[in-house]
Amino acid sequence: MIILNRKQLTKREQLVMEILWNSEVDLSANDICILAGNVSIYTIQQVLQRLLKMNYVEVSGIGYNKTSITRKYKPAFSQADYITKNINDQTSYQLASNYIRFSEDISSLDELEELIKEKKKELKG
Known part of the structure; x- marks a missing residue:
């Protein structure tokens, strides 16, 4: 799926997208937070909400994180499509x-x- 007229991502948005593009499985906000290193879960959740609104990511399902239910995310398009359009x-x-x-x-x-x-x-x- 080729996405037209996408804006450049901020550093945090880029970080989250890189993590999602490089993952072979869909990830929760907590999974992304662990992989991102020194970034708070609150920041990751805010970034994911922005990426959802921009249609960069999709909710792919529901997962479980210790005792809570969590959303799983996946990229809405490939990294190659993003680079090509930018x-x-x-x-x-x-x-x-x-x-x-x-x-x-x-x-x-x-x-x-x-x-x-x-x-x-x-x-x-």
Whole structure:
């Protein structure tokens, strides 16, 4: 899912999103607080509420934390989608060019080549 017109995140928002993007499981505010290190649970909860309002995260379910019920969160879109929408076309081109120049993974380059061929066909109509 590609998200259009997303604003840049604050440091705390970025921290929470990085934790969620890097997790293979959905996380509670307490889980995020533990992984964030020196950030209070109150701050994490405030950040999660802002991210929910901005549609950056979604409530994915309910979990249990010791004796209480807690919400579990997951990112609403991938880190790659976020980065793509927050860099300009020139930077995107430079990143792609550099990846191609310095990559030694033939299978990745083959996949990129196929994507380029498909996109060219799509644009030509």
